[in-house]
Amino acid sequence: MVAHKVVQVATKPYDDQKPGTSGLRKRVSVFQSKPHYTENFIQATLGCLSPSEREGCTLLVGGDGRFYMGIAIQLIVRMAAANGVGHLVIGQNGIFSTPAVSCTIRKRKAIGGIILTASHNPGGPNGDFGIKYNTANGGPAPENVTGKIFELSKSLQTYNICPDISVDLSTIGQQSFTIENKDKPFIVEIVDSVLDYTDMLKNIFDFNAIKLLLSGPHAIKVRLDAMHGVMGPYVKRVLCHELGAPETSAVNGIPKEDFGGHHPDPNLTYAADLVASMSSGEYGFGAAFDGDGDRNMILGHKAFFVNPSDSVAVIAANLGSIPYFQSTGVHGLARSMPTSGALDRVAASENIALYETPTGWKFFGNLMDAGKLSLCGEESFGTGSDHIREKDGLWAVLAWLSIMASRKQSVEEIMKDHWAKYGRNFFTRYDYEEVDAAPANEMMKAIESMLQDSSFHGKTFEAEGKAYTVQKGDNFEYTDPVDGSVTKKQGLRIIFTDGSRVIFRLSGTGSAGATIRIYIDSYEKDPSKIHQDPQVMLAPLVSIALKISQLRERTGRNAPTVIT
DSSP states (O other): OOOBOOEEEEOOOOSOOOOBTTBEEEEHHHHHHSTTHHHHHHHHHHHTSOHHHHTTOEEEEEEOOOTTHHHHHHHHHHHHHHTTOOEEEEEEEEEOOHHHHHHHHHHHTOSEEEEEOOTTSOOSTTSEEEEEEEOTTSSBOOHHHHHHHHHHHHHOOEEEEOTTOOOOSSSOEEEEEOBTTOSSOEEEEEEOTTHHHHHHHHTTSOHHHHHHHHHSTTOOOEEEEOTTSTTHHHHIIIIIIITOOOGGGEESOSOOTTGGGSOOOOSTTTTHHHHHHHHTSOOSEEEEEOTTSOBEEEEEGGGEEEOHHHHHHHHHHTGGGSHHHHHHOOOOEEEETTSOTHHHHHHHHHTOOEEEEOSSHHHHHHHHHTTOOSEEEETTTEEEETTSSSOOHHHHHHHHHHHHHHHTOOHHHHHHHHHHHHOEEEEEEEEEEEEOHHHHHHHHHHHHHHHHSGGGTTOEEEETTEEEEEEEEEEOOEEOTTTOOEEOOOOEEEEETTSOEEEEEEOSSOSSSEEEEEEEEEEEOOTTTTTSOHHHHHHHHHHHHHHHHTHHHHHOOSSOSEEO
C-alpha cells in the first residue's frame, strides 16, 4: 500500500475565528472564499490537543447534512491523518445528529468529536455553516478549550494535510490508509449513526408503554417534523420502526443541504407548516426539530403550544414516568438564566437542588460530570438530561410521550394540571435577528449603564395600567459550583419586586450582524388568570422593556423577527 505524504501548507491567520457558545458559525461564503479559512480552523481545533493526545486517538466526525458539509468532512479526514489521529468514526453520508455524536463519543471513549452544523440557522449556498468541537465527555468544548482554539487560530502559519486521501462516506465499514512515517494505519470507519443512539434510548424509556400509546387500540396520531434536517433517519427508526407509529407520522425526513429552503428552527414562526397541520385537530401530539437535532418544539392537539420553559418543568415533575430516573435517582435540576422560573417551582416543591447557569450547554455538562445534575433545559427549545452531554430533541419527545402514556392525559391536560399545582410562569422571547451590530452594542451599553445607576433601583415603571418597581438590575455573573470558575457578562437583568424579570442579551449563535433577544418572565398563581394568553398578560412588561431599551429608536426595528 502506498504511503500518503504529509504536506505542510503555508497560511495566514485570521482574527475572526473565535468559537461562540456552539462553535464557529459564519456564512458559507466565508468558509468557501477566504483562502484556507476552513483548514485554519480545523488545524486550530486539532491543535488544542497535544501531539501525544492526538497520536492514535479516536475522533468522531459528522453533521446535519447542510451545504458544504461533504467538502469539510474530506478536509477533516486529510488533516486528521496528517496530524496523527488514528481512528475517525464518521456517520454514513456524513449524517450524525449532535445528540448522537455525544452518545457515541461516550460509548467509544473517543477523545472528542467535530460536528459540522450551524444548528437552527439556515443552510444552502447562501446560508450558514459551522464547525463545533465536543470533548471526551461528549459535551461542547468548555471556555478554556475554545479559548485555546482561538489563540491558535490567531497565530497559525501552517497546517498539515494528506492531500491525496479521499474517503467513501456512503459505505458502512472501515477504510485503511498508510501515512508516511507512521507505524500504524489511519482508519476511517463509516457507521450507521442512528444505531448507538437508538440502543441508548431503549435503555432510558419504556418502549412498550410508548408503543401502546402510538399503535395500540386507542393510539393517538402523531406528527414529527424533521424540517429536512438531520433528524429524519432518527425519527423514522425510533418512532416508526421501533415504536410502531405509521410511516406518515414522520414528515420532511430527508436531510437536504438547504433544509428544503426553510429555516430549520423549531418555533411557531419557522415551523408554521407543522402548526397548521396540528391546528386541524387530526393529531394528538406534534414536534419539530432543528437542523442538528438537539432542539425541539412540543405541540398538543389543535396546536396547543408548550413553552420550552414549561416543557422542562413538566418533565421534571413527572420523572417517575421514565425508567432511567427510577434507577439513577434525581441529583439536581438546572436552567439557563433567561429560562423562566417554572423549573424552580418544581425544584422547591420536590426539595431538589436548582442551578441557574449562563446560556450554553457546557455549563450543564460540568454539573453533570460532578454528579450534581440530572435534568436541565433552556428556553431556546433545548431539553436534556445526564444520559449525554448535549440537549436532545428526540429524547424530549420520548419523555413527553412517556408522561402521556403514564398519566393517560393529553398534552393540554398535563400542562393545565401542572399550572394548577405550581402556578404559571408567563414567558415570552422577542428575537430581533441580523440587527446592525453597532447600534445593538450601543443599546446594551446604555442599558448596562442605567442598571449601574443607583437611582434606577427602586424606580417604578407603568404601562397599560400596571406598575412594576425595580428591585435589582445587573449583568448576570455565574460562579461554577464545581470548579469555581467565574463567567461574567451573561445578560442584563431587571428584576422587579413581584419577581417579574426583563432580560436583554445579544445572541452568540448568529452568523451575521447581531441578534437581540428580550426575555419576559412573570409568575401568576391566581387560578382565574393562569389560562390567559401570554402575550396579553405580558404586554405591559414588553412595553416597559421597549421603553427602557429604546430598541425601536436605536435599531429602527418596529417589530421582532420571531416571538416565542
